[in-house]
Amino acid sequence: MQDQMVAGPVDFVLVEFPDDADTKACGDALMDLVRRDVVRLYDVLVIRKALDGSYSGLDLTDVTSSGIGGFSVFDGARSGLLHDDDVRAVAELMRPGSTAAVLLYENTWAVPLVGAVLDAGGELIASQRIPAPDVIEALNRLETGLPS
Template structure:
């Protein structure tokens, strides 16, 4: 039988005004990690000064403050070239968190797909604000 050490991985690049994510955002990510549904593989903070200078901090060892002590399991998974490319999308005076999350809850499904010869042909994610806006609109139209 096929055995995977990791499930599928999602890479998120999330921008923030200022030089860091808020403690509330980090706390919400820490709470999600505590559920065991996802595992933190890599976590990088990118800050771009007003003059365009980029500062990159890879979180390792002790973990990121505010993540309930979570330590990236595969720090360095996101390569330097990828970080450089992703950092281009950060506006001057802003920051971004580059986060690689393993979808641990999908590991067994991935193993079974692989063992049966199946493969994922396409996967898409619809951002929460879009889902909520579409459903709110649909509910509003039903009420009319």
């Protein structure tokens, strides 16, 4: 690769949980991706939205009672890329009475591909994420022979 900075695509994911959820396996799965250098974690924010619609950020060291203690190992994962406006927008998507984790991560698995594309003079001209439930539904329809 030439003397240019190369980064993989960065994704933002919001996962919402009921307060009694056991999220240990979620935190373990995310840690596995980080350890294997599949993703580079930039931010983990935890937000609770009250029944009245108000919201607040939670300290990851205090989340065990909120049902998302599985993410407490990521305490301190703050890049500064997410701001108050982002938290406000996320809170608007949440259901009242829920707790959510905001994950901002780089897909480091893609760095070699991005570098090769750039070295070849290419550029990304479009990108879109297809939600996993949509893919599963389409695959199930194909498997059963139903029209899409």
